[in-house]
Each structure stands twice: as structure tokens, then as C-alpha cells.
Amino acid sequence: MNTKRNENEFEPKILGFLCNWCSYAAADKAGTMQKPYPANVHFIRVMCSGRVDPQFVLKAYEEGADGVIILACHPGDCHYKEGNLKAVGRHNMLLRLLKQFGIEEERCRFDYVSASEGGKFVSVITDMVGTVKELGPLCLNGK
Amino acid sequence: MKIGVYFCKCGTNISDRIDPQKVMEEITKLKDVAYFETVDFLCAEEGKEFLEKDLKKKKPMRVVLGACSPRDHEKTFMNVLSKAAINPYLMQMVNIREHVAWVISDICKASDKASAYLKGAVARVQLHEPLKPEELNVCPDVLVIGAGPAGLKASLSLTEAGRKVVLVEKNPVIGGMPVRYEEIFPNMECGPCMLEPMLGDVLHGDNSENIELLTLSEVVEVAGYLGNFIVKIKQLPRYVNPKKCIGCRECIEPCPVSAKNEFNCSLDERKAISFAFSGGLPNFPFIDDKVCIRTKGENCRLCEDACIVDDAIIFDDKEKVIEKNVGAIIVAVGAELYDCSNLTNLGYGKLPNIYTSLEFERIIASNGPTEGEIQGFGKKGPRSIAIIHCAGSLDKNHIKYCSGTCCQSAFKFNQFISKKLPNTKIFHFFKEISVPGKETFQLYNKALNNPDSMFIRYRNINEIDVSIENGRLAIHYSFSSGKRCKSTADMIILCPPVIPSSDTAELGSILEIPADRYGFFEELHNRVDSIQSKLKGVYLTGSCQSPMDIQNAMNQGLAASGYILSGLPEGKKLEIEPIIASVDEERCSGCRVCNLVCPYKAIDFDEEKAKATTNSVLCQGCGTCVAACPAGAIKGNHFTVEELLAEIQGVLT
Numbered sequence: 001m002n003t004k005r006n007e008n009e010f011e012p013k014i015l016g017f018l019c020n021w022c023s024y025a026a027a028d029k030a031g032t033m034q035k036p037y038p039a040n041v042h043f044i045r046v047m048c049s050g051r052v053d054p055q056f057v058l059k060a061y062e063e064g065a066d067g068v069i070i071l072a073c074h075p076g077d078c079h080y081k082e083g084n085l086k087a088v089g090r091h092n093m094l095l096r097l098l099k100q101f102g103i104e105e106e107r108c109r110f111d112y113v114s115a116s117e118g119g120k121f122v123s124v125i126t127d128m129v130g131t132v133k134e135l136g137p138l139c140l141n142g143k
Numbered sequence: 144m145k146i147g148v149y150f151c152k153c154g155t156n157i158s159d160r161i162d163p164q165k166v167m168e169e170i171t172k173l174k175d176v177a178y179f180e181t182v183d184f185l186c187a188e189e190g191k192e193f194l195e196k197d198l199k200k201k202k203p204m205r206v207v208l209g210a211c212s213p214r215d216h217e218k219t220f221m222n223v224l225s226k227a228a229i230n231p232y233l234m235q236m237v238n239i240r241e242h243v244a245w246v247i248s249d250i251c252k253a254s255d256k257a258s259a260y261l262k263g264a265v266a267r268v269q270l271h272e273p274l275k276p277e278e279l280n281v282c283p284d285v286l287v288i289g290a291g292p293a294g295l296k297a298s299l300s301l302t303e304a305g306r307k308v309v310l311v312e313k314n315p316v317i318g319g320m321p322v323r324y325e326e327i328f329p330n331m332e333c334g335p336c337m338l339e340p341m342l343g344d345v346l347h348g349d350n351s352e353n354i355e356l357l358t359l360s361e362v363v364e365v366a367g368y369l370g371n372f373i374v375k376i377k378q379l380p381r382y383v384n385p386k387k388c389i390g391c392r393e394c395i396e397p398c399p400v401s402a403k404n405e406f407n408c409s410l411d412e413r414k415a416i417s418f419a420f421s422g423g424l425p426n427f428p429f430i431d432d433k434v435c436i437r438t439k440g441e442n443c444r445l446c447e448d449a450c451i452v453d454d455a456i457i458f459d460d461k462e463k464v465i466e467k468n469v470g471a472i473i474v475a476v477g478a479e480l481y482d483c484s485n486l487t488n489l490g491y492g493k494l495p496n497i498y499t500s501l502e503f504e505r506i507i508a509s510n511g512p513t514e515g516e517i518q519g520f521g522k523k524g525p526r527s528i529a530i531i532h533c534a535g536s537l538d539k540n541h542i543k544y545c546s547g548t549c550c551q552s553a554f555k556f557n558q559f560i561s562k563k564l565p566n567t568k569i570f571h572f573f574k575e576i577s578v579p580g581k582e583t584f585q586l587y588n589k590a591l592n593n594p595d596s597m598f599i600r601y602r603n604i605n606e607i608d609v610s611i612e613n614g615r616l617a618i619h620y621s622f623s624s625g626k627r628c629k630s631t632a633d634m635i636i637l638c639p640p641v642i643p644s645s646d647t648a649e650l651g652s653i654l655e656i657p658a659d660r661y662g663f664f665e666e667l668h669n670r671v672d673s674i675q676s677k678l679k680g681v682y683l684t685g686s687c688q689s690p691m692d693i694q695n696a697m698n699q700g701l702a703a704s705g706y707i708l709s710g711l712p713e714g715k716k717l718e719i720e721p722i723i724a725s726v727d728e729e730r731c732s733g734c735r736v737c738n739l740v741c742p743y744k745a746i747d748f749d750e751e752k753a754k755a756t757t758n759s760v761l762c763q764g765c766g767t768c769v770a771a772c773p774a775g776a777i778k779g780n781h782f783t784v785e786e787l788l789a790e791i792q793g794v795l796t
């Protein structure tokens with residue numbers, strides 16, 4: 001279904017969920033610092049990582065994403081007190097679910113970046129792209 | 144659906160790195176996109192003017208803007224949409240500058256990525272709904288809890304601006320802790336003189352008719368939210384009619400019973416009918432029914448007999464519960480001192496002549512138990528006094544933090560003692576010295592230059608042992624080298640840290656505001672928003688938020704009143720951001736998961752219907768409940784499931 005999977009160098013598609021207050025701001029920061037990173041990750045802005053519904057992650061895989069990354073404020077820094085802690089809980093649950101589908105853990109990453117951590121943002125994203133490149137394309141049943 | 148797409152070149156910031164032509168070709172292919180405009184600088188005045196005109200001319204049903212970060216300019220463009228008579232929520236901004244142009248060097252890849260983002264936005268924006276801020280009638284009146292410096296300053300500034308204040312004070316007198324100090328650091332001003340004008344203003348100043356002072360009162364119940372709290376206040380009977388009493392004190396002397404006077408740290412006694420201390424305001428006594436023998440069945444009327452006016456004493460006064468409607472609440476209940484008997488080796492409470500800083504304040508106060516005299520040491524006074532700093536602060540076995548005010552009290556005492564008792568030697572035993580700011584070092588310098596004072600740095604408070612030797616207090620301590628040493632004193636003053644008052648936990652649960660790890664009320668953000676509590680409409684001021692001096696307590700009182708004057712405008716309606724959650728009753732199964740995850744207590748549960756309901760005032764729009772609801776019954780405005788799924792699909796395909 002996807003032509004990219006036949007190319008020589010595999011360019012994964014990754015979806016990233018960023019919370020408005022920390023990780024989205026960190027991505028802005030990386031931008032203003034003009035720090036380049038691989039183009040493979042597309043970001044979706046939500047107000048808080050706690051808004052990330054497991055069905056969004058599943059939808060991403062269904063739509064052809066090879067990986068998903070959720071970035072939240074550091075523990076204690078969530079703009080809404082503890083949405084990020086709820087998000088960690090859901091991420092753990094998701095990993096169990098993904099296992100049943102045969103999707104590797106590394107394809108669904110959760111991490112913390114603060115608004116000021118433009119550098120960390122770039123390295124986390126770069127790392128994620130590298131990891132998914134190594135894993136290769138995600139083949140879901142029948143696709 | 145007619146969607147208008149605007150592409151901001153941001154000078155060349157964007158158009159050098161993303162090919163507008165290529166993006167346009169991709170985007171105009173989409174079925175609902177009616178047009179694609181490229182603009183030089185969308186956020187510049189000309190850009191905004193162009194956008195407004197163009198929107199008015201083309202009348203799109205939805206708008207997508209490819210430009211910079213929405214964190215920068217979403218509000219800017221929402222305003223432009225409003226001016227063009229388009230609901231501002233019918234727009235989606237795409238960050239093709241920070242998230243694309245500036246971080247991808249390959250123009251092909253960057254253009255593809257920008258197109259992908261714009262496709263996501265086009266897919267999402269079609270589902271956007273026109274949203275309007277909800278408007279709410281609010282009560283502009285304010286409840287202030289605690290009549291210390293912080294609460295008084297807040298009350299005065301609010302009433303100066305024409306607001307009505309209900310000021311609730313637990314004690315029979317107002318003024319908080321500082322009315323008990325003879326002198327105030329850093330300038331050694333007379334405490335009562337400094338505060339009295341303020342107390343006078345509260346009681347009978349120009350705006351005092353707008354302050355309803357309830358002494359001997361405590362808040363017992365709070366319901367509601369910003370703009371609309373219903374508060375229940377329990378007021379204990381005073382048994383004295385403030386409208387009749389003239390404060391002449393004739394009633395005190397004849398009273399046959401007495402008890403320890405807690406307002407003087409129990410260093411002396413007071414009668415069953417008494418004043419907290421002389422000069423305490425408001426200037427009328429109270430009857431302590433736990434002490435008065437009438438409550439034990441005796442028909443004593445000695446105070447009434449002595450009273451020179453009629454009906455000033457009301458023996459059948461009753462406890463009242465008073466209900467008030469207010470729009471905001473200021474918490475200003477102050478703090479306490481760490482209990483020095485926890486420092487078992489120091490002998491506090493067991494050996495004579497060992498006092499806490501607060502007790503010493505009362506001893507040296509002219510309205511205190513000894514009228515300011517340090518008694519018991521003959522005419523010359525004590526030969527030496529030891530002041531032990533950090534009595535429990537910065538210590539993992541006691542209190543971890545430094546209160547930042549105790550050293551200043553210690554140097555205040557140094558000044559006072561050297562003036563009053565010129566022959567007395569003063570030892571400062573300290574672990575650390577804290578004298579921040581532009582003024583407080585002065586008292587420290589004076590103490591350093593005082594030939595009668597000595598500074599001794601000890602290693603650990605737990606290594607200090609106090610005992611009686613030859614009728615004097617012997618202090619054994621260790622230097623940082625570990626070497627043991629001994630000093631002798633006639634009196635010891637302990638300067639313990641400031642800790643949350645014993646009421647904090649209970650009041651916190653009544654107000655539903657959390658405490659931090661030390662037990663002080665927790666601020667919304669400790670740098671940016673230390674006056675707001677975690678609950679909208681409840682503000683924290685003074686030492687109930689953190690240990691602080693009077694200056695800071697007053698400043699916080701002012702800050703809270705500023706918050707209220709700007710955030711809770713009188714006569715206006717409160718606008719509530721529409722990005723909030725709402726429950727679809729049909730789909731709600733009553734499982735209460737949302738109740739558990741909401742960090743703002745913004746979800747109520749209707750027991751009768753067994754359904755959850757959201758409170759639009761308290762909801763902050765984080766969306767955690769939306770993601771948590773197993774029935775999909777909660778809608779998060781502007782970030783609905785459908786909108787986000789469409790965006791995901793749009794971006795990825």
C-alpha cells in the first residue's frame with residue numbers, strides 16, 4: 001500500500017504528539033535555534049499529553065505510521081498538574097496492547113521535554129527516527 | 144465547504160526553505176480548498192489588513208494559515224477573523240516556520256512536510272465548530288480569611304477600589320503576629336505604631352463600612368467556584384456587644400477566674416473576661432466560656448455589675464453560622480513556629496529561662512506579660528543571653544528549609560538587648576546566616592560590630608546539649624571540626640523555623656486546595672503565579688504560602704487584590720474560554736473515571752441521574768477526561784476526537 005517501503009533507504013513516517021506547554025514549545029525552541037533534525041516526524045498539537053487517547057495512536061499506525069512518539073512536560077511541570085502522569089499510565093497500557101498486535105515497544109515512545117530543552121527535543125526525535133529506521137517498516141496484518 | 148488557505152512567506156524565512164508553488168499545487172488539489180494565497184508578512188500590520196479585507200471579500204467558511212507557531216500568533220489571527228466577522232475558532236494555524244522551514248534543510252522534504260501539515264489542517268478545520276466564550280454573572284465581593292498583615296492589606300486595597308470584603312479572623316483581635324512585636328525589623332520601628340493606622344482604617348477608616356469584620360470566626364464550609372462561592376462561617380459568641388462597649392476595662396478586675404493567656408504565649412494569665420493584650424484591636428473584651436464559671440452553673444455577674452454602660456455584656460450570646468456569597472477568596476491565615484520541644488537536647492520546656500523567639504517578643508513587648516522587662520536577673524539583668532539560630536531549620540531530622548526571617552529576628556533581639564541591657568553579653572549560635580535584600584544586612588552588621596556579641600558557628604543542632612551547671616545554663620556544642628566546646632548563659636532564645644499553621648490542613652480540605660510537600664498551601668506556579676492557589680478564584684497570601692517577612696506578606700495581599708480587581712471585574716460578566724469539556728448525558732455510563740482524573744475538580748457527579756457533568760468555570764480544557772472516558776461521552780472542544788483523527792489522517796496520507 002505504501003511506495004516508500006520499496007525504496008532503498010527506508011524513510012519512516014512517525015507521528016508525534018506534543019503538548020502545548022512544554023514539548024510543543026520545545027519544538028518551537030529547536031526551530032528558533034535552527035537546529036536541524038530528520039523530517040520524518042509529523043507533530044500533532046494537543047493541550048496536554050493527557051489528551052492523547054490510545055485510539056489516536058492506533059489510528060496513526062493504521063494510517064501508515066511506522067512509529068509514534070508522545071512528548072510531555074517533565075513530572076511536576078504539567079500545565080494541568082498531572083495530565084502527563086495520566087499519559088504515562090496510558091502509554092504503559094498501550095505498550096501491552098501493541099504487543100498483542102505484534103508491534104514493537106520501540107515504535108511507541110514516551111518521553112519528557114521541557115519548553116527550554118530544544119536540544120533534548122532534537123536528540124530525542126533524531127534518536128526515534130534512527131530506532132524506527134532500524135526496525136524497518138511496520139507491516140500490519142493484511143497491509 | 145469553502146476553505147481559504149493562506150501561506151505566509153515570513154519575508155524569506157519560510158519561502159526560502161519551502162517552495163510555495165509546490166505546496167500550492169498540492170493543496171489546491173484538495174476538494175474543499177477554494178483558494179490559496181501567498182502573503183509576505185501575515186503578522187505585520189499590512190498583512191493583517193490584507194487578511195481582514197481578503198476574508199471579508201472571499202468569505203471562506205473555514206481558514207487555514209500556514210505561518211509561524213500558534214503559540215506566537217494564534218491570538219493575533221483569531222482577532223483578525225473576529226474583525227472579519229468569522230468565528231475565530233473556524234481557523235487552524237500550521238506551524239511551517241519553527242517546525243518545518245527552520246529545521247529541514249532539504250527544500251523538497253520541507254515542502255512535502257509543509258503540505259502534509261496543511262492537509263492535516265484542511266481535514267481538521269472542516270470539523271471545527273464556531274465556539275463562543277460563555278458569559279457568567281459574578282459576585283464581586285471577596286472573602287479574606289485571616290486578619291494579619293497580608294489579609295489586612297488585601298482588604299484595604301479591595302475596599303479602596305469599592306469592593307466589599309468579609310474579613311474572617313479566628314482571634315478576638317486583628318493584626319496577626321506582628322501586633323505582638325515591640326519592634327519590627329529591619330528598621331526597628333515600633334510594631335504597634337506601624338500597624339495601628341492600618342488597623343484603624345479597617346475598623347473605622349473611610350472604607351470601613353465595606354469591610355465586614357467577623358472576629359472569633361472560622362470558615363467551615365465552601366461550595367462553588369470563581370465568581371460564585373457560597374461560604375459558611377462559624378462565629379463564636381463574644382458575650383460583649385461591640386456597639387455598646389466603650390473598652391474601659393472596668394469589667395476585668397472583678398472577674399474571679401483566670402486561665403493562661405495564649406496571646407502572651409501562656410507566659411501570664413488572663414481573666415475569663417479579658418483583652419488579648421492591651422492595645423489589641425478591636426478594643427473590647429471577650430468572655431472565654433471555657434473559663435467563665437457561669438457555664439459551670441454559677442450565677443456570677445461581677446463583670447456585668449462592674450460595667451459602666453448598659454447591655455454591653457450579653458450573657459446569652461450564641462454561636463452563629465453566617466452564610467455569605469463571594470466571588471473570590473483570599474487565604475491569609477499565617478503560620479506557626481516549629482515546636483522546640485522536638486529538639487530534645489536543648490531543654491526547651493524542661494529547663495528554666497529558655498524561650499522561643501515569639502515568647503521573647505512577648506517578654507520584651509511593653510504590652511506583654513512583664514511589660515517589656517526581662518525579669519528574674521536582678522537590676523543588671525542576665526550576664527549573658529544565647530540566641531540559637533536555625534533551631535530546627537536546614538536539618539533533615541527537623542525542618543529541611545530555611546525560613547529566611549529567623550536570623551533577622553535574632554539580630555533584632557541583639558539590638559534590643561544591647562540597648563536595654565548594656566552589660567549583657569550576647570552569643571549567636573548559628574548554622575547559617577541569612578540576611579537577604581537591601582536592608583536586612585544592617586542589623587547583622589550592627590550585631591557584628593557590637594563588642595558584646597559573639598558569633599559561634601555550630602556543626603549540628605542535634606549536637607547541642609543544654610543543661611544546668613552552677614545555676615546557669617551550660618551549652619555544649621561542636622564546631623565544624625568536631626571539637627566540643629562549652630558556653631554559659633543565663634537565658635536562651637531559640638529561633639525555630641516557621642511552619643504551616645495547625646489549621647492549614649483542615650482549611651485546605653474545606654477550600655479543596657492542596658498543600659505542598661512541607662504543608663504550606665501550594666501555589667499554581669512557584670515563580671510565575673505564587674499568589675494563585677491551584678483552585679481558580681482562591682488566592683494565597685502571606686506566610687500560609689511560604690515563610691516571609693511583613694513586607695512580602697503585604698505585597699502578596701496587594702497582589703491578590705490586583706488579581707481580583709482585574710480578573711473579577713465588578714458589573715462585568717466573566718468570560719469563560721470555550722476550549723473546555725462537556726459530557727454527553729446519553730452516552731455517560733456513570734463510571735466516574737472522569738471524576739478521578741480531573742485535576743481541577745471540574746467534574747461533578749449527579750447522584751440522582753448517575754451522570755457526570757462538567758463545570759465550565761473550573762474546567763481548564765486539558766482534555767484528560769476526554770481521553771479517559773471509556774464511553775467516549777466527553778467532548779473536548781476544539782480538540783474533539785473527530786478533529787484529531789481527521790488531522791492524523793490528513794497528515795499521514
Ligand SMILES: Cc1cc2nc3c(=O)[nH]c(=O)nc-3n(C[C@H](O)[C@H](O)[C@H](O)COP(=O)(O)OP(=O)(O)OC[C@H]3O[C@@H](n4cnc5c(N)ncnc54)[C@H](O)[C@@H]3O)c2cc1C
Pocket residue numbers: 288289290291292293294311312313314316317318319320321324326327328329360361362475476477478480500501504548552555641644646650684685686687691692693694696
Ligand atoms: C518571632 C518572629 C519575629 C518576627 N519579626 C518580624 C519583623 O520584625 N519584621 C518583619 O517584617 N517580619 C517579622 N516576622 C515575620 C512576620 O511575623 C510575618 O511576615 C507576618 O506575620 C506574616 O503575616 P501574615 O498575614 O501572613 O500572617 P499572620 O501575621 O500570622 O496573620 C495571620 C492571621 O490569620 C488568623 N488566622 C489563622 N488561622 C485562621 C483561620 N483558620 N481562620 C481565620 N483566621 C485565622 C490569625 O489569627 C492571624 O490573625 C517575624 C516572625 C517571627 C516568628
Ligand code: FES
Pocket residue numbers: 019020021022023047048049050072073077078079080082083084
Ligand atoms: S501540559 Fe504538558 S503534559 Fe500536561
